[in-house]
Amino acid sequence: MMGFAERLGHAAAATDRVLSERLGEMRADERAPERLFDATDHALLGGGKRFRPFLVIEAARLCGGPEEPAVTVGAAFECLHAYSLVHDDLPAMDDDDMRRGRPTVHKAYDEATAILVGDGLQALAFQLITSPPVPAEAAGPLAYLLAVESGHLGMVGGQYRDLNAIGLDEPGIRLMQSLKTGALIRGACEAGAIVAGAGADTRTELARFGALIGEAFQLADDLLDIEGSAEETGKRVGKDAEFGKATVPALIGLDAAHKRLDAIVSEAVAVLAPFGAAGDVLREAARFVAERRS
Known part of the structure; x- marks a missing residue:
């Protein structure tokens, strides 16, 4: 059995294959605007760990489901994630010039193109999740899950809370982060169970x-913004302090934040106890979230 690093690499390669093939098919259509597709490639195929697709694939594997439909569902989650990054980088939002060590889409192209790239990626996510090889009986529940986790009560709502400084105490920050960052990660894990046909308790x-692990991911990200470097992360660091942004580490201190991160990871690992040794790769994923440097 492959270990965590091998499984993560396998998921990334499989996801990139699906995304490249689908974009290639769309590019072949005479209606396809070449520059829009170039910008989409820049946003979607420019690197990244493909962590959300990995979670879909591994959750499906844990539930005994086949890999091929899980890879397609994972690719849909990656499209939603990439769309969120393109829009998050815009001047009207976080105004970032660098993402994954390269110019952001609005810097490499222009703002209007970046907005349309994000819009197109959102549509592509739902196209993927409702087409073969995803089982027809899973397509509806998966599309509903993706819509909820990415919408007003999920990622979009979290971004709005962040931009408008809603809830600046610790519970408010944790709620915002559970929506902005955590919703797609939570949804990816549940999506793996859905595509595998697992029951409600497993979901x-x-x-x-x-x-x-969504909470752990954001807490680790906040710590990286304080302790990491642009070379490690591939993006500008120190932004939270520069703009006076409220984060959990800023409120409770670095030592307490690291202890909380360890506690969250331990709790996540404990949740997988009923799955026995079959859950080892996902356990390693929880630890990876806390230890990553990018």
Whole structure:
């Protein structure tokens, strides 16, 4: 059995294959605007760990589901994630010039193109999740899950809270982050169970695991913004302090934040206890979230 690093690499390669093939098919259509597709390639195929697709694939594997439909569902989650990054980088939002060590889409192209790239990626996510090889009986529940986790009560709502400084105490910050960052991670874990045809209890357990590692992911990201470097992360660091942004580490201190991160990871690992050794790769994923440097 492959270990965590091998499984993560395998998921990334499989995801990139699906995304490249689907974009290639669309490019072949005479209606396809070449520059828009160039900008989409820049946003979607320019690197990244493909962590959300990995979670879909591994959750499906844990539930005994086949890999091919899980890869397609994972690619849909990656499209949603990439769209969110393109829009998050815009001047009207976080105004970032660098992403994954390269110019952001609005810097490499222009703002209007970046907005349309994000819009197109959102549409592509739903196209992928509702087409073969995703089982027809799973397409509806998956599309609903993706819509909820990416919408007003998920990622978009979290971004709005962040931009408008809603809830600047610790509970408010954690709620905002559970929506802005955690929703797609939680949804990816549950999506793996859905595409594998797992029951409601298993879906709930994997969603709980996803919620915890989503919280850990954002807390680690906040710590990287303080302790990391642009060379490590591939993006500008120190932004939170520069703009006076409220984060959990800023409120409780670095030592307490590191202890909390360790506690969240331990709780996530414990959630997987009923799965026995089959859950080892996802356990390693929880630890990876806390230890990553990019």
